[in-house]
Amino acid sequence: xxxxxxxxxxxxxxxxxxxxxxxxxxxxxxxxxxxxxxxxxxxxxxxxxxxxxxxxxxxxxxxxxxxxxxxxxxxxxxxxxxxxxxxxxxxxxxxxxxxxxxxxxxxxxxxxxxxxxxxxxxxxxxxxxxxxxxxxxxxxxxxxxxxxxxxxxxxxxxxxxxxxxxxxxxxxxxxxxxxxxxxxxxxxxxxxxxxxxxxxxxxxxxxxxxxxxxxxxxxxxxxxxxxxxxxxxxxxxxxxxxxxxxxxxxxxxxxxxxxxxxxxxxxxxxxxxxxxxxxxxxxxxxxxxxxxxxxxxxxxxxxxxxxxxxxxxxxxxx
Ligand SMILES: [Zn+2]
Numbered sequence: 001x002x003x004x005x006x007x008x009x010x011x012x013x014x015x016x017x018x019x020x021x022x023x024x025x026x027x028x029x030x031x032x033x034x035x036x037x038x039x040x041x042x043x044x045x046x047x048x049x050x051x052x053x054x055x056x057x058x059x060x061x062x063x064x065x066x067x068x069x070x071x072x073x074x075x076x077x078x079x080x081x082x083x084x085x086x087x088x089x090x091x092x093x094x095x096x097x098x099x100x101x102x103x104x105x106x107x108x109x110x111x112x113x114x115x116x117x118x119x120x121x122x123x124x125x126x127x128x129x130x131x132x133x134x135x136x137x138x139x140x141x142x143x144x145x146x147x148x149x150x151x152x153x154x155x156x157x158x159x160x161x162x163x164x165x166x167x168x169x170x171x172x173x174x175x176x177x178x179x180x181x182x183x184x185x186x187x188x189x190x191x192x193x194x195x196x197x198x199x200x201x202x203x204x205x206x207x208x209x210x211x212x213x214x215x216x217x218x219x220x221x222x223x224x225x226x227x228x229x230x231x232x233x234x235x236x237x238x239x240x241x242x243x244x245x246x247x248x249x250x251x252x253x254x255x256x257x258x259x260x261x262x263x264x265x266x267x268x269x270x271x272x273x274x275x276x277x278x279x280x281x282x283x284x285x286x287x288x289x290x291x292x293x294x295x296x297x298x299x300x301x302x303x304x305x306x307x308x309x310x311x312x313x314x315x316x317x318x
Contacts, residue, residue: 043120045248049253053129090201117310125143253280276292
């Protein structure tokens with residue numbers, strides 16, 4: 001799919017595709033078959049989605065059936081009013097501690113092993129949690145940005161998320177305990193972390209929250225440097241990912257239903273070039289028609305098995 005004339009793709013949450021093309025379903029494959037494909041073709045381009053991080057305790061926006069479970073704040077909503085930003089930051093302030101406590105899972109570690117073994121190459125991730133890098137994976141492109149950085153929409157000043165967290169901590173003493181205590185079931189609140197670090201919080205708690213301001217221009221327009229739904233992925237980042245796709249011998253999709261065009265377009269591009277497309281995820285995907293090898297299973301177990309398969313063959317060959 002070509003990028004729009006505006007120079008940036010808008011991240012749309014609304015699928016607009018023909019369900020009928022997936023009627024027959026994709027060809028399913030075994031771990032051994034995928035290992036053989038990867039060994040034969042060399043380092044694959046890897047595209048990862050939210051399903052990659054669910055085993056680290058960061059829930060997917062969608063359930064295994066591919067349907068939306070929660071509605072994330074949109075770019076338009078965030079930029080429209082101070083109240084929306086106050087709500088975002090109050091929730092994010094609470095969610096951040098649990099979000100940063102998340103650690104790479106077996107799937108992330110297997111990706112690092114597969115890259116070291118030479119069968120995985122560069123990684124494009126739609127996730128904003130930094131867990132691939134934490135697991136030691138190299139050449140990671142964060143398609144939708146990173147929650148670790150914050151940018152001022154007014155003056156462009158950039159600041160570490162940790163510093164913003166410290167500012168909010170100073171400005172809102174006791175907020176966390178009050179906010180969590182204001183909802184009857186605190187455990188339910190803390191379980192509602194979303195992939196963008198957002199969290200469900202009562203309105204009355206939000207209204208008392210002092211949102212962070214830019215230290216340079218003073219505006220309340222600080223935004224995590226991630227692409228919200230309805231926001232645009234920077235053009236140079238899209239171009240980089242397309243060129244990685246064009247050069248790839250194989251595309252491997254991990255933990256994504258491909259419902260968002262932002263990632264699906266690379267699958268379309270690969271298929272147009274006749275590049276094999278491997279999809280490992282739970283449940284149906286939008287890319288079934290383009291998929292040449294499909295494994296419907298949990299990522300941690302499957303990728304660990306794939307890493308073992310590749311490693312054992314390398315041992316025998318050596
Ligand atoms: Zn500013």
